[in-house]
Amino acid sequence: MAIQRKHMMYDSTIVDADPDTVWSVVRDALRVVSIVSGPAAKDVHWVGDASPERVPALYNFTLVFSDGLVQQEVAGRNELERSQTYRSIEPTMGVDLYVGAIRVRPITNDPHRSFFDWTRELTIAADADTEVVETIIDMMSKQTDAIRDHFAQQ
Numbered sequence: 001m002a003i004q005r006k007h008m009m010y011d012s013t014i015v016d017a018d019p020d021t022v023w024s025v026v027r028d029a030l031r032v033v034s035i036v037s038g039p040a041a042k043d044v045h046w047v048g049d050a051s052p053e054r055v056p057a058l059y060n061f062t063l064v065f066s067d068g069l070v071q072q073e074v075a076g077r078n079e080l081e082r083s084q085t086y087r088s089i090e091p092t093m094g095v096d097l098y099v100g101a102i103r104v105r106p107i108t109n110d111p112h113r114s115f116f117d118w119t120r121e122l123t124i125a126a127d128a129d130t131e132v133v134e135t136i137i138d139m140m141s142k143q144t145d146a147i148r149d150h151f152a153q154q
Contacts, residue, residue, distance in 0.1 A: 005124050007137060011144035012117035014107070017151040019114045022104045023082040026116070028052040029074050032102070033061050035150045036143035040064050046143065047071075059087065066132055068093040093136060094128025097121075118144050 015022050029052070032063055033044050041061045050057035057074040060078055071072040078084075082105065088098035102122040107113045120140060 005126070007120075007122040009120040009122075009139070010117070011138060013148040014150050015104075015114040015116050015146050015151045016112075017114060018112050019082060019104050019106045020145075022116060022151060025150075026080075026102055026104060027077065027082075027084055029059050029072070029084075029086065030093075031058070032147075033059075036146040037061070037063075037139070039145075040139065042072075050074075050154060054064065063093070063136075066093055072098070073108045091125065093133060094125050094133045094135065095122050095124045097123040115145065116147055118147075 025035075029044065030044050033041050036042075040063060042064055043063040045059065047058035047060055050059060053079045055074055058071070059073070060069060060071050062069050070089075070092055072086050073089055074084060075087045076085040081103070083101060083103040086098070086100045086102075088095065091097070098120065100118065102116070102118050105115045105117075107115055122137070
């Protein structure tokens with residue numbers, strides 16, 4: 001895969017749960033990391049007095065495949081629109097900057113299901129290890145499906 005300096009991703013899916021149920025889970029960044037990364041992430045924790053109820057809220061986790069520390073922040077949240085934005089705090093593993101946003105929307109003719117979408121922009125370091133960055137992008141490309149599958153199991 002050819003790595004571009006700016007890498008944009010957009011993924012969406014239909015979730016078999018109503019918007020309020022989905023939002024109650026995905027508004028908690030640590031739960032999202034656990035759902036989408038499973039055993040690929042370790043030491044997932046809030047930093048300082050951060051929590052799902054605080055914005056901004058810092059959190060960290062380590063990617064097992066590279067033992068790379070990921071430091072991120074919930075930067076914004078809109079409870080009415082069920083949306084949340086994230087950003088990286090420090091460059092890590094060849095990614096200089098990461099900005100992402102999730103959104104949960106109702107499906108007009110099916111109130112028991114939701115539309116979930118996730119946009120992400122990664123700024124890749126000029127000297128990045130291509131193999132590490134490709135592994136990260138590959139992991140991210142499967143994360144929306146992991147959210148869908150999480151709710152399908154319930």
